Amino acid sequence: MVAPTTPQTDESLDAVIVGAGAAGVGIGVVLEALALDSYAILERDDVGASFRQWPEEMQFITPSFPSNSFGCRDLNAVTTDTSPAFALxxxxxxxxxxxxxxxxxxxxxxxxxxxxxxxxxxxxxxxxxxxxxxxxxxxxxxxxxxxxxxxxxxxxxxxxxxxxxxxxxxxxxxxxxxxxxxxxxxxxxxxxxxxxxxxxxxxxxxxxxxxxxxx
CATH class of the missing domain: 1.25.10.10 (Leucine-rich Repeat Variant)
Structure with missing residues (x-):
């Protein structure tokens, strides 16, 4: 994913994503796939920082419905065509x-x-x-x-x-x-x-x- 240009204060955007955690990055990937490049992802920390703040028991990512009806390889993935379960x-x-x-x-x-x-x-x-x-x-x-x-x-x-x-x-x-x-x-x-x-x-x-x- 190509990071969008940092917006200026007077720039109009079609979408603003608050947080560059797994969900925020995933939404950014979807917007890229839709050819929508007028957006910004706002994050006060590093990309993915929120994941490190999750309770330890929630940081163990496991397969989630690989046969789901949404057409995703794994509902625990950041994007629709990837899967930590398949990689592991x-x-x-x-x-x-x-x-x-x-x-x-x-x-x-x-x-x-x-x-x-x-x-x-x-x-x-x-x-x-x-x-x-x-x-x-x-x-x-x-x-x-x-x-x-x-x-x-x-x-x-x-x-x-x-x-x-x-x-x-x-x-x-x-x-x-x-x-x-x-x-x-x-x-x-x-x-x-x-x-x-x-x-x-x-x-x-x-x-x-x-x-x-x-x-």
Missing amino acids: DRLDRAAHEAVIEAALDDEHHAARRNALVSLFKLRGEGACDALVAAADDPSERVREWAAHLLGGVETDRAAEALSRLADDEQSVVRETAVRAQEVDSGSFRRQFTGVLDETDRTLPGEDDLNRTPNL
Whole structure:
């Protein structure tokens, strides 16, 4: 994005954006795409400074409805055609395996959930121990994903964990576990570890868990 010229006091603008945080920059990108260059983004600090002021638990950016009905790759992205989730999914997991495994004990449920996903994509059925342990996680979102991923593991321990999750107190966990019991494990693993390309709008294996907003 080309930054607009700093306006003079007597200059007329079509739009003024207050704040150069993620939302402000995103709006600027949209205005550029609309060929509207008579605008200004006002920021009293550095670009993106507001993000650093968010509570720590809000600074962990995770995928948000990649299959949304707005045509965006990821609702957590700054622009319509980018996605932090897609970029992070291309990291060399093997080189960061120790870090990923350590994140299974993170205080934030989103970090634990994403660590499970990365570990499964890296190890496949070898992630069984971590998935079974996650079946007892206090967060329903982590248990939901544990149930989803256990569908790709063909072991007695995985089946037992799925059976427990099918009786979970949270309906979303129960429903996910029941679906996981019905999938073909080998096919699921091949789908979930599929390679992303630049045109993909959904992450492999995640369709069932992307709950589109009720507009």
